[in-house]
Amino acid sequence: MFTTYFKSTLLAFLLLSASIFAQNSQLNEHAVKFESSTTVSLVGENGLIMRSTDRGLTWNEQQTNISNVLFGTSINNGISLAAGENGVILRSVDNGTTWDPILPGTTENLNDIELLDGTAVVCGNNGIIYYSDDAGLT
Template sequence: MRSLAACLIFFCAAVFGTAAVGDSLLLDAALAGDAIVAVGERGLIQRSTDGGDTWSTVDSGVSRTLCAITFLDQRNGWAAGHGAIILRTEDGGNSWQHQFTGDDEESPILDIMAVSGGHVLAVGAFGAYYESRNSGADWEQHFILEEDMHLNRISRSRDGTLWLAGEFGALLRSRDSAKTWQPLSTGEDGSLYGVLPLTNGNLIAYGLRGRVYRSTDDGESWTRVETPGTGLLMTGIELASANTLIVTGQARTWWVSRDGGQTFTATIDDTPAIAELLLTPSGHLVTFGESGSNPAPSHSSKN
């Protein structure tokens, strides 16, 4: 995500603005075993081993903004971002090496996922789609869209189904580990920033103008859900409590559902813009965004 406020061209673009002095813009985070590793502006990588209470900065070796991070297990992970760069760690995020640069350095990589074994996917602006099946030793570029729409986020259901959310309502599903992708539709063309698979098999898609959609048939059909605002929604998470989930982003409010996404209410106002939510191994919710890393308000975690 860029660090200057600009139009919403990329999922990783500067919807947040420049981070204040003392606050580092963080855009994504992932678990490496019990450790949390977060990435952000100007190549920043931070690591916590105490559930996000304290952080140490790790040398990434790059100055480009990093938009996304993923771990296969407690040791092997990848980070990606502007300049179409991909970094790799083999020691749980303590050290990083440059692994790959895409053909189009003007198209940032916006998300990356370690699917299984050595299978890694990376997607981004203008339809960028890179795939490795040998832990990143080799990468292949594919074109899975007819138009160069931005691909914003990859997610995965418990049964292994993969989901891609993107610009102009782009929504794709793969049931064969990314060998093929099937285009789906919510029925509207607003850009989507993610699909949240729920433990009961249902799906929540979210994106621009505060729009949320719900599917109960594995993405074949979608119902628009009424929401309490119109802000950009950039991330969502399901909590341990039955049917409880949160979506948030640039809206600066937390929208909470306690009925599996059928209805949402705004419960927390005036929060900093948030790019990612993460549950620690102990079940505490941590936020990442324009004010760096912070514990979620107490009544949002474990509820």
């Protein structure tokens, strides 16, 4: 009898806590990356970039002024990059307050981007791979 009561109580706790901590979203997110143990960014459809500084409890949308789908993001040493549909690459050096377009010279979808210690690599459809040694500036 104790086991049944314990299981029922545990199940109720798990169900209630899941609904309390879950955040409902009508957005279509495509990628998420942690910058630190507390700061995380995500990208998605219609140029969506969102940033959280409290481990994802609350989110702030960042203005990109594009409508392209973003498929990948990367953050390193205060520089943020995002890549997506029709060859779009965006770069921010101010924690996402402003985003500048980088023109890679393709209209292929760029599916992911990584940035580490000033080196950026982007991969896309049809075997596209771009490399930058100036943190995505060129």
